[in-house]
Amino acid sequence: MIAKNIPTTKGDEMNKTELLSQLSEAELQSLMAAALRDMVKKExxxxxxxxxxxxxxxxxxxxxxxxxxxxxxxxxxxxxxxxxxxxxxxxxxxxxxxxxx
The missing domain is CATH 3.90.105 (Molybdopterin biosynthesis moea protein, domain 2)
Incomplete structure (x- = not known):
């Protein structure tokens, strides 16, 4: 879940570092866990x-x-x-x- 104050349209001027700095630790962990689940398929x-x-x-x-x-x-x-x-x-x-x- 992305923080409410982070713009999400294509015209956003923020770079990845700025976006990541606005995510809470829990949001960042959730995004990382989801990405990892997609990368690792269950046997x-x-x-x-x-x-x-x-x-x-x-x-x-x-x-x-x-x-x-x-x-x-x-x-x-x-x-x-x-x-x-x-x-x-x-x-x-x-x-x-x-x-x-």
């Missing part, structure tokens, strides 16, 4: 995260797990997907386009 995904990031619905995940068509791990009652396994699986199931299209 293991929940079904909700898989749906959000890859567009595979919860129902489709359930069906594919029952049919053993998607890689997953189960810890007790919790289902988790390893990001690298999912990306490899998606690549292996990619349908190539016809040449010349």
């Amino acid at each position: 293991w995904l929940t079904p909700d995260e898989l749906e959000k990031e890859y567009g595979i619905s919860i129902n489709a995940q359930n069906r594919m797990r029952m049919e053993r068509r998607i890689p997953y791990s189960k810890i007790g009652k919790y289902v988790r997907y390893k990001r690298t396994d999912i990306e490899r699986w998606l690549e292996e199931h990619k349908i190539e386009t016809a040449a010349g299209l």
Whole structure:
């Protein structure tokens, strides 16, 4: 969250240093944490995260797990997907386009 008194339009004359000096420590930490989360992707995904990031619905995940068509791990009652396994699986199931299209 940016401090209320910091201008945010393209015509602002303030440089980055001036803007940063007006942020509270909490605001700066919040911005840095958000940037770090974007940079570091989680290794293991929940079904909700898989749906959000890859567009595979919860129902489709359930069906594919029952049919053993998607890689997953189960810890007790919790289902988790390893990001690298999912990306490899998606690549292996990619349908190539016809040449010349």
